[in-house]
Amino acid sequence: xxxxxxxxxxxxxxxxxxxxxxxxxxxxxxxxxxxxxxxxxxxxxxxxxxxxxxxxxxxxxxxxxxxxxxxxxxxxxxxxxxxxxxxxxxxxxxxxxxxxxxxxxxxxxxxxxxxxxxxxxxxxxxxxxxxxxxxxxxxxxxxxxxxxxxxxxxxxxxxxxxxxxxxxxxxxxxxx
Numbered sequence: 001x002x003x004x005x006x007x008x009x010x011x012x013x014x015x016x017x018x019x020x021x022x023x024x025x026x027x028x029x030x031x032x033x034x035x036x037x038x039x040x041x042x043x044x045x046x047x048x049x050x051x052x053x054x055x056x057x058x059x060x061x062x063x064x065x066x067x068x069x070x071x072x073x074x075x076x077x078x079x080x081x082x083x084x085x086x087x088x089x090x091x092x093x094x095x096x097x098x099x100x101x102x103x104x105x106x107x108x109x110x111x112x113x114x115x116x117x118x119x120x121x122x123x124x125x126x127x128x129x130x131x132x133x134x135x136x137x138x139x140x141x142x143x144x145x146x147x148x149x150x151x152x153x154x155x156x157x158x159x160x161x162x163x164x165x166x167x168x169x170x171x172x173x174x175x176x
Contacts, residue, residue, distance in 0.1 A: 001051065004132070009034050009049050015082045016047065016057070016075055043067050047075065116162065119144055122155040131156065 017027040017036050026039045027047075034049035038059075045059040045068065057079060059072050115133035117140040122128060131147065134140040140158045147156050 006034070012079060012082060013047065013049065013057075016078050019078050020075075038071075043071070045071065116160055118159045118161045119147065120157050120159050122157060133161075 013034055013036060017029075017038075020038060021027055024040055028037045029035075030037065030046075036047045038045050038047055045061070048058055048060055050056055050058045057075055059068055059075070062068075115135055117134040117137050119131040119134075119140055120128045121131050132140070132143060134143065137158065137160075144156050144158050147154070
């Protein structure tokens with residue numbers, strides 16, 4: 001697993017735990033794992049990231065109780081809300097203007113208006129590849145310096161990817 005993927009999943013798990021703590025669960029992070037121990041009254045589970053081929057959050061032990069199913073469905077709704085930037089994303093909805101057809105659904109987290117600064121790798125034939133997204137321009141520029149140090153022959157640019165709603169508003173303000 002790539003480090004950036006691990007960081008994304010840890011942030012996602014922290015968001016799940018934050019919501020569950022607000023609902024009265026006692027949550028404890030297990031060291032060096034994408035795993036949390038969840039307790040509330042008589043309910044006790046481990047929230048864990050199951051890697052490929054599953055690639056999803058799961059509760060262990062896998063007993064067939066209604067409490068587990070309710071908690072698991074609640075966790076999935078938290079994840080969908082978190083990946084959607086506070087709202088659910090419809091499958092046919094376009095997210096971001098620099099998205100190309102090769103991006104997969106696991107990239108939805110990074111393709112939100114909350115991360116408008118993008119590092120793009122310039123490829124031949126006017127093609128581009130989105131390397132990373134950042135909340136702050138300074139973070140993007142620092143990461144670009146690091147990429148230039150380790151990949152001196154590659155060309156990277158920091159670009160502001162305005163959310164589609166902001167871009168449409170600015171387009172209507174331009175006098176003709």
